[in-house]
Amino acid sequence: MASRADNIASNFSFSKFSQATELKNRIWFTIGALVIFRFLSFVPLPGIDPTALAGLADQTRGGVLDIFNTFSGGSLERMSLIALGVMPYITASIVVQLAAALSPTLGALKKEGESGRKKLNQYTRYGTVGLTAVQGYFIAVGLESLAGQQGIAAVVAPGIMFRVGAVISLVGGTLFLMWLGEQITSRGIGNGVSLIIMAGIVAQMPTFVAQMFEGGRTGSISGGLILGLIVMILSLIVFICFMERAQRRVLVQYPKRATQRGVMQADRSHLPLKVNTAGVIPPIFASSLLLMPLTVSQFAGNSANTDSAFGSFIVTLNQYLQHGQPLYMTLYAVGIVFFCFFYTAVVFNPEETADNLKRNNGFIPGIRPGKNTATYLDYVLTRITVVGAAYLAFVCVLPEYVIAQTGIPLFFLGGTSLLIVVNVTVDTVTQIQSHLLAHQYGDLIKKAKLKGRLR
Structure with missing residues (x-):
């Protein structure tokens, strides 16, 4: 049945696309929202000197802020209204979900359903406001201190008014992106927040590709290295597509039922368990948790006295947690593995699935319904999550290691960026095919009803 539906979708998707008015409206809305996001990335904060800021971006290139800048589509480099992007919102989501898993009160709220x-x-929104305000304040203080530390007057008129204006602007920009992502999810195609992150990464691709080939032209990067990077990237894309479609199909059997011919026949189906149930959430969560303190420490380090104990601690922290450093990659991999297991436990409940199977008289052959089924599903899910976590850690850490060894700042093709782009693209295309398939079946139902009336 599934293969037949896939054949229908592939044969009729493009021919019926012009007739799917609702789908076209959703796609145009999504494109329009992403265009607004790109326009906002070029609107600078009030009181910022763009020329001086460009010089600052050149001096700090290659640091941890480049990763943040990639996720925000270059907004941090230009210090726009949406310089922090949706990362504070994602970080707040992590905190709330962790609290819901640990706190009985919040856990009870989660079980209440829609309310x-x-x-x-x-x-989560309240947490987003608080995190954005804290990060925005440190960014404003760090920008003001650049005039004394590096001789770059990025702020035209330093003072309390600039700090207040910068914090309000950054909070407003992040909240607007959060609202825009929710609108894309409800009125557009795909997950809005993921699409905004992907749009920021894709927007940086032409610049980084041009830099890589310019390095090959000038001789700073060998042609063999460029060819090897291209082969590695294409291989990772194929590997990601394969692993994202991999699943463990658990056989589910139902009691025998009488057919129209009087034959007793048992119904069978499969419970698909994806190898990577958590999707792109673990790398995004791990990146967010690493980027938040590093961003604060890097800007705070500009304003701190390096001779003091605090200043030397900040400098040492930034050195050990720089992009490609062993400590950074270790914490990154540990964060990915942790959030892979955590988010899988959040989105898939073995007890609830076992109860649903029991209510529908379904059972797994050789496993008793109820508690034993839940234990078996948890056992299977834990084993395949180990594979999924290892896959995510490998895909995300390997490009980080290659970047550190070669010195090529291909942050847009880092493991997290590549995983986000491929996953979000696949999910969006899948949703488009689902809308087209639903439209095709809707037309068939209408034709069947019309023929029935004519008869």
């Missing part, structure tokens, strides 16, 4: 979900979303 509880709305309350948790409200807490």
